[in-house]
Amino acid sequence: MKRLPHSLHQVAPDAAPRERILAAARELFYQQGIRAVGVEAIAEAALTNKMTLYRHFGSKDELVAAYLQSLADESEERWQALQSAHPNDFPARLEGWLTHVEEIVNDHGERGCAMANAAVELPESDHPARRIIDQYKTRKRKQLVELFDGAGYQEPETLADEVFLLFEGARIAKQCHNTLDGPASRLIKMLRALLRQHPHRRPSKRTKHS
Amino acid sequence: MKRLPHSLHQVAPDAAPRERILAAARELFYQQGIRAVGVEAIAEAALTNKMTLYRHFGSKDELVAAYLQSLADESEERWQALQSAHPNDFPARLEGWLTHVEEIVNDHGERGCAMANAAVELPESDHPARRIIDQYKTRKRKQLVELFDGAGYQEPETLADEVFLLFEGARIAKQCHNTLDGPASRLIKMLRALLRQHPHRRPSKRTKHS
DNA sequence: GCCGTATGTTACTGACCGGTAACACGCACC
DNA sequence: GGTGCGTGTTACCGGTCAGTAACATACGGC
Numbered sequence: 001m002k003r004l005p006h007s008l009h010q011v012a013p014d015a016a017p018r019e020r021i022l023a024a025a026r027e028l029f030y031q032q033g034i035r036a037v038g039v040e041a042i043a044e045a046a047l048t049n050k051m052t053l054y055r056h057f058g059s060k061d062e063l064v065a066a067y068l069q070s071l072a073d074e075s076e077e078r079w080q081a082l083q084s085a086h087p088n089d090f091p092a093r094l095e096g097w098l099t100h101v102e103e104i105v106n107d108h109g110e111r112g113c114a115m116a117n118a119a120v121e122l123p124e125s126d127h128p129a130r131r132i133i134d135q136y137k138t139r140k141r142k143q144l145v146e147l148f149d150g151a152g153y154q155e156p157e158t159l160a161d162e163v164f165l166l167f168e169g170a171r172i173a174k175q176c177h178n179t180l181d182g183p184a185s186r187l188i189k190m191l192r193a194l195l196r197q198h199p200h201r202r203p204s205k206r207t208k209h210s
Numbered sequence: 211m212k213r214l215p216h217s218l219h220q221v222a223p224d225a226a227p228r229e230r231i232l233a234a235a236r237e238l239f240y241q242q243g244i245r246a247v248g249v250e251a252i253a254e255a256a257l258t259n260k261m262t263l264y265r266h267f268g269s270k271d272e273l274v275a276a277y278l279q280s281l282a283d284e285s286e287e288r289w290q291a292l293q294s295a296h297p298n299d300f301p302a303r304l305e306g307w308l309t310h311v312e313e314i315v316n317d318h319g320e321r322g323c324a325m326a327n328a329a330v331e332l333p334e335s336d337h338p339a340r341r342i343i344d345q346y347k348t349r350k351r352k353q354l355v356e357l358f359d360g361a362g363y364q365e366p367e368t369l370a371d372e373v374f375l376l377f378e379g380a381r382i383a384k385q386c387h388n389t390l391d392g393p394a395s396r397l398i399k400m401l402r403a404l405l406r407q408h409p410h411r412r413p414s415k416r417t418k419h420s
Numbered sequence: 421g422c423c424g425t426a427t428g429t430t431a432c433t434g435a436c437c438g439g440t441a442a443c444a445c446g447c448a449c450c
Numbered sequence: 451g452g453t454g455c456g457t458g459t460t461a462c463c464g465g466t467c468a469g470t471a472a473c474a475t476a477c478g479g480c
Binding site for chain 3: 038039040050051054059060
């Protein structure tokens with residue numbers, strides 16, 4: 001069981017210890033896996049020590065939960081920013097989300113969805129991280145339904161589920177291949193084709209105040 | 211980092227040690243995760259000891275690779291059996307495969323695709339398991355393409371990619387929810403709808419020797 | 421009987437794990 | 451000038467990890 005080389009990721013040295021620890025956890029847990037990283041390695045990467053880590057997070061499991069929660073918060077912020085950037089313009093929101101998805105799927109450094117990865121690594125049903133993962137995925141799906149509903153698609157739940165599963169599948173499939181030309185590379189084309197042919201109440205193009 | 215309770219899975223006591231070890235590895239690695247299970251636990255579950263394990267598999271990494279290879283072999287056998295069961299009848303093969311998918315997705319004990327889970331747990335690009343995972347997924351996709359091509363669908367690659375990603379997505383999404391009514395529960399309906407509306411060269415129904 | 425091979429048993433290594441105790445330091449607030 | 455509070459330091463705990471050495475045993479072929 002080899003270890004990945006230490007990533008030497010620099011953490012903002014003037015931030016509060018708690019934030020440094022979370023930043024280090026996000027880097028290490030995501031890149032190497034949760035079970036593969038010890039708390040000491042995180043404390044070191046956060047330019048602090050194990051005691052300070054345990055004063056802020058009572059256990060490794062709690063730290064894992066906080067790590068995932070911080071990702072969920074960031075994702076929520078990003079989503080809200082996308083909504084605010086296009087008030088009442090659902091097609092533009094959809095376009096923005098597709099761009100975001102495209103970036104994720106084309107990013108070589110990506111290692112899939114951190115929530116899904118955590119779910120794979122932590123099968124215990126009472127792990128504190130499980131609640132956060134479940135809530136996150138439920139919320140993401142709900143947001144997609146609202147997006148498609150607002151954009152005028154019929155059966156937005158069905159469409160959201162399809163898009164959701166395709167996205168999830170692409171992110172996990174990418175981790176299974178060393179090469180770049182797996183089925184995941186065709187995700188965006190698939191999504192656009194799916195949207196094009198899906199029953200639509202209103203025309204796709206809408207002005208802001210229609 | 212709690213451990214899952216020992217599953218007490220009984221291994222055929224009269225089988226050869228190597229087979230017992232592989233059977234135990236398949237049970238424990240799959241249910242609890244690769245990094246969460248020690249070699250000693252596997253040896254015990256296999257009704258043998260660590261030394262015998264290390265004589266058959268030089269290291270834990272090699273054992274992991276052999277574990278995945280045995281799953282790949284079994285999957286290949288199942289696929290070949292499905293082909294033989296319906297000679298020259300691609301629609302029947304497709305129907306059989308869909309039934310298999312349905313069983314997997316509806317099985318509560320399921321914990322996703324072992325290959326994908328391993329890919330999540332083992333990010334090191336030179337791990338011996340990586341080659342097997344990559345080959346497995348590539349082969350599965352190729353088989354789907356052949357299946358859809360034989361069954362008369364146009365653009366079988368596109369269709370295979372969509373089906374592949376939906377299936378992968380459903381298996382990973384299932385792990386993210388404690389409840390059973392996630393998007394994964396709608397997979398079969400999605401697949402059937404997808405097949406129904408996909409351009410088709412020949413009618414779906416074919417006799418064996420047409 | 422003899423021998424080779426596979427297996428079991430025990431004990432061990434050195435490293436790392438998550439987690440804690442005890443104590444020293446610095447610094448802001450009053 | 452005190453007084454807390456957050457932080458850093460060191461050392462430690464018991465446990466588990468992957469992996470190995472040395473030796474005993476069982477069994478099959480000849």
